[in-house]
Amino acid sequence: DTGVSQNPRHKITKRGQNVTFRCDPISEHNRLYWYRQTLGQGPEFLTYFQNEAQLEKSRLLSDRFSAERPKGSFSTLEIQRTEQGDSAMYLCASSQDTGTVGYTFGSGTRLTVV
Amino acid sequence: GQQLNQSPQSMFIQEGEDVSMNCTSSSIFNTWLWYKQEPGEGPVLLIALYKAGELTSNGRLTAQFGITRKDSFLNISASIPSDVGIYFCAGQYELITGKLIFGQGTTLQVKP
Numbered sequence: 001d002t003g004v005s006q007n008p009r010h011k012i013t014k015r016g017q018n019v020t021f022r023c024d025p026i027s028e029h030n031r032l033y034w035y036r037q038t039l040g041q042g043p044e045f046l047t048y049f050q051n052e053a054q055l056e057k058s059r060l061l062s063d064r065f066s067a068e069r070p071k072g073s074f075s076t077l078e079i080q081r082t083e084q085g086d087s088a089m090y091l092c093a094s095s096q097d098t099g100t101v102g103y104t105f106g107s108g109t110r111l112t113v114v
Numbered sequence: 115g116q117q118l119n120q121s122p123q124s125m126f127i128q129e130g131e132d133v134s135m136n137c138t139s140s141s142i143f144n145t146w147l148w149y150k151q152e153p154g155e156g157p158v159l160l161i162a163l164y165k166a167g168e169l170t171s172n173g174r175l176t177a178q179f180g181i182t183r184k185d186s187f188l189n190i191s192a193s194i195p196s197d198v199g200i201y202f203c204a205g206q207y208e209l210i211t212g213k214l215i216f217g218q219g220t221t222l223q224v225k226p
Contacts, residue, residue, distance in 0.1 A: 004156075031212060042118075042202050042216025043157065056211055091156050095212060103147075103212065105156030 004106035006092050012112045013082055020078045021109045025094030029104075032075050034067055036060065037089040037108070049075060082113045120203055120217030127193055128225050135220040136187040137203030145206040146179050146186040147214065152199045160201075161188070193224050 005024040013019050025032050030051050035043035046065070047057045051072035061067075064082075069075040079086055089108040120137045127133060137146070145164055149157035161172050163179035163186060170177055176189045186203055200221050204214040 033212070040218070042120075042204070042219055043214075044216070045213045048211060048213065056213070093156070103159060103214070105158070107155050110154075 004092055004094050004104050006090075006106035006109050008109055009107065010110045010112075012114060015082060015084060015113055017082055018078065018080045019082055019111065020076055021090055021092075021111075023075045023077070023092030023106060025074070025092070026104060029094035029096050030072065031095045031097065032069055033093040033095075033103075034075070034077055035091040035093065035105075037091055038087075043091055046077075079111075082111075084113045087111055087113045118203055118205055118215055118217035120220055122220060123218065124221040124223070126223045126225065129193060129195060131193055133190040133193055133197075133222060134187060135201060135203075136185060137205075137217050138185045139205055139215075140184070141207060142183040143205035143207045143215075144183075146177070147204045147206070148175075148177050148186070148188045149202045149204060149216075150199045151202060151219070157202055190222075193222075195224050195226050198222060198224050 007022045033048040034046040036046055037043040045058050046061050047067050049069040052069050064080045067077045089110050091105050091108045093103055093105045095103045118137050118139050147162045148160045150160050151157045161170050161177040166183050167181050168179040174191045200219045202219045203217040206214050
């Protein structure tokens, strides 16, 4: 197991287009988190899953954003009708249950909306 | 919303010097963590602190959980060029979710 994997690493899209990112967590981790990081800022929480259940969503996650984790394995984050303000690094992290010691981040997907 | 104030915003130091950075909050946290992020990568956990007053070391890194539970600091001793990166503090106040609140980061540059 090589850690949390995110694809693609980079995505450039035109405003108004839809994009989807994928995250593959560490296999034995049942918690999966999505964060967004803009330039010069720390990561901001978007949402998290316990197995396949999405348990919390930040107010940052507008109705254009949707996240899924079918079967409690990989997760996808979709942004519909992208806006320039969506340009950011989207980070995925995973952990076992409530412990944060095992909170492992992926390398992120850098989204640029032009 | 919840915010962490991290300082300094950036530091440019000579190799071998010690470094100190800190993080404060208006609210109490149950856990403080320190992460390092390098360009194009996700944050990597350096140190986790679980009790008020706790002092924890990881090699040349030392971090403390403030007694008031509203602050934490990170020290790096005898800096080396590979210490370059952005250091983030993060607080966790919701034990159930594991959700983290991050500071704005301290950018560290080390001159050989």
